[in-house]
Amino acid sequence: MLGLGLAPQPRHRRQLGHGAWTHWGSWSACSSSCGDGASFRTRRCIRFPEEEPCKGKPRQYRVCELDDCPAGSIPFRTIQCSLYNGKPIMESQTQYQWVPFHGAPNLCDLNCLAVGHNFYYTFGRVLDGTRCSPESRDLCISGQCLRVGCDGILGSDAQADACGICNGKNESCIFVQQVFRAAFPSSGFFGYKNVTRIPAGARHIKVTDHSRNYLALMNANQRYVINGDWAIDWPGVYEVAGTKVRYTRTADVHETLETTGPTLEDLLVMVLFQEHNSGIQYQFWVPREQFQHIQNDASPLRQPQTREVVEDPLWELQHFQQATATPHVQNPRDASRNRLQAELTPAPGRTPAQSGRCRKCNTPKGKSQRIHHYCQSDFVFRARILEKRYIGQETRYDVQVKHTYRNHFPIVHREFVWVSNTCDCPLLMERREYVLMARRHVNYEHTFNRILLQHGSYARPWSPREDLQLRDVSKHCLQR
Incomplete structure (x- = not known):
C-alpha cells in the first residue's frame, strides 16, 4: 500500500521587529569646569536573538550649561x-x-x-567638548563636529523658529517688513532723521540702504552706538542691546545693519542724509505682545527741520490752523488749551508781546523747583537756540541739542522745540545755550508728536554751575 505523505513545508523565520531601548541613564559630569563642555548619557538595547538591533544611538551628548571662564583664560x-x-x-x-x-x-x-x-x-x-571653530557653538565628539540643536543636544535636528522657540512654527511672533521713503529736503539741509524704532525682544533684524547716506543706530539711552555724532564708524561687529550687530559698508554704497538678536532694549534706526533717499529697507521679527505697542507708538519725535522748508508763510499758517482745528469731540484739556490760546491771539501783524496782552512769565528757580521739573519732564537737555519763528499762535525754536540729562523718548542733534504762545515766555535768545525741561506732546488728534515747553517750564541759561547741579538730580526722582 502506498502511503500518502505530505510534502514538508518550508520553515519561515518569525520576524519580531526591532529591540527596545531602556530608559536613558543620568547625565555624566561635564568635560569642562567652565565655558564650553559636553556631557553624555547612555541606554541599552534589549532584544531577542531573532530581533533586529534597536534604531538610534546608545549614547547621547549635550552641551553643559556652564558659566563663562574668567577673563584671560586659555582656550x-x-x-x-x-x-x-x-x-x-x-x-x-x-x-x-x-x-x-x-x-x-x-x-x-x-x-x-x-x-x-x-x-x-x-x-x-x-x-570631546572642544569647539569645532572659534566662531561656532558646535562641538567635537569622537572626532566629529556635531551641531548644537536648540534643545541643547549635540547632533539634534531641533531648530529654533524665528521667534526663538525650539521646534516652533513662528506663531508667537510677527514679521515686520517696511521701506522708509522720506524724501531728502529740497533746501539741501542734511542731518539725522528717524527711520524706525525696533522694540526690545526683536530678532533677525536687517536694515539695508543703497545710497551715499549713512545708517546710524541709537540705543535706549539715546546714545549713538554706530555712526553717531557726525562721525562714521568702521564696518565691523558692535555690542549693542545685549547682542552683536554687524555693520557692513561696501565701495558700491551698499550698507547693512544685521543681528540675530534678541535685543534686550529698544533700538532706534536713523539715517544721516547726504543725498536723495532711494528707500531704506528694514525687517525684523517681534513678539506678538510687542506688535500692538509698535502700532500704537510707532512714530518717534517728528523732526520738521529735516523735511522740505515751506517758503509760503500764508500756506504754512493755514496748514497749521487746519492741523490744530478743534475736533467735534475734544479732550477737556485740549479745550482748556484752546481757550488759553484764544486769550493770547495776537492782533493782525502783531505778537501778543507787542500788543501788551501777555501775562507775566513764571520762571522756576531754586533747588526744589529744579528737582520737581526734572522729575516731571520727558526731556532734560542742554540746547543752543539757532532760530526762533512764530507759527500761528505758537513759537517754534530750531535748536541744536548739545547734551541730554534725562530722556524718555529718542532725541537727536537737531530738533524743534515748541512753545504754546508767542509771548516769548520763556524768553529764549538766539545763539544762547539753555537747560530746557520739556514734555512730549501728542495732541488729541494724534497729528503732532513733538517737544513742548509748557507755560512755566524750567528754562535756564546753561552754565558749568547749572550743569553740576543737574548731575545728581535723578536720584531724587527715585525717592519720589
Whole structure:
C-alpha cells in the first residue's frame, strides 16, 4: 500500500521587529569646569536573538550649561596644543612651540601650528567638548563636529523658529517688513532723521540702504552706538542691546545693519542724509505682545527741520490752523488749551508781546523747583537756540541739542522745540545755550508728536554751575 505523505513545508523565520531601548541613564559630569563642555548619557538595547538591533544611538551628548571662564583664560584647544610644546615629532629633534591652526580640513583634528614656522602638525583628535571653530557653538565628539540643536543636544535636528522657540512654527511672533521713503529736503539741509524704532525682544533684524547716506543706530539711552555724532564708524561687529550687530559698508554704497538678536532694549534706526533717499529697507521679527505697542507708538519725535522748508508763510499758517482745528469731540484739556490760546491771539501783524496782552512769565528757580521739573519732564537737555519763528499762535525754536540729562523718548542733534504762545515766555535768545525741561506732546488728534515747553517750564541759561547741579538730580526722582 502506498502511503500518502505530505510534502514538508518550508520553515519561515518569525520576524519580531526591532529591540527596545531602556530608559536613558543620568547625565555624566561635564568635560569642562567652565565655558564650553559636553556631557553624555547612555541606554541599552534589549532584544531577542531573532530581533533586529534597536534604531538610534546608545549614547547621547549635550552641551553643559556652564558659566563663562574668567577673563584671560586659555582656550581649551590652545591648552591641548601646548601639551606638545618642547616634544619631538617624528624623527626631528627640534623642539617646537604649538598654537591652534584652524585652516585644516578636519575641524576635529588637533591641528597645531609651529610658532615661527609655516607648517602645522596633527596630533590626533581633539578632546570631546572642544569647539569645532572659534566662531561656532558646535562641538567635537569622537572626532566629529556635531551641531548644537536648540534643545541643547549635540547632533539634534531641533531648530529654533524665528521667534526663538525650539521646534516652533513662528506663531508667537510677527514679521515686520517696511521701506522708509522720506524724501531728502529740497533746501539741501542734511542731518539725522528717524527711520524706525525696533522694540526690545526683536530678532533677525536687517536694515539695508543703497545710497551715499549713512545708517546710524541709537540705543535706549539715546546714545549713538554706530555712526553717531557726525562721525562714521568702521564696518565691523558692535555690542549693542545685549547682542552683536554687524555693520557692513561696501565701495558700491551698499550698507547693512544685521543681528540675530534678541535685543534686550529698544533700538532706534536713523539715517544721516547726504543725498536723495532711494528707500531704506528694514525687517525684523517681534513678539506678538510687542506688535500692538509698535502700532500704537510707532512714530518717534517728528523732526520738521529735516523735511522740505515751506517758503509760503500764508500756506504754512493755514496748514497749521487746519492741523490744530478743534475736533467735534475734544479732550477737556485740549479745550482748556484752546481757550488759553484764544486769550493770547495776537492782533493782525502783531505778537501778543507787542500788543501788551501777555501775562507775566513764571520762571522756576531754586533747588526744589529744579528737582520737581526734572522729575516731571520727558526731556532734560542742554540746547543752543539757532532760530526762533512764530507759527500761528505758537513759537517754534530750531535748536541744536548739545547734551541730554534725562530722556524718555529718542532725541537727536537737531530738533524743534515748541512753545504754546508767542509771548516769548520763556524768553529764549538766539545763539544762547539753555537747560530746557520739556514734555512730549501728542495732541488729541494724534497729528503732532513733538517737544513742548509748557507755560512755566524750567528754562535756564546753561552754565558749568547749572550743569553740576543737574548731575545728581535723578536720584531724587527715585525717592519720589
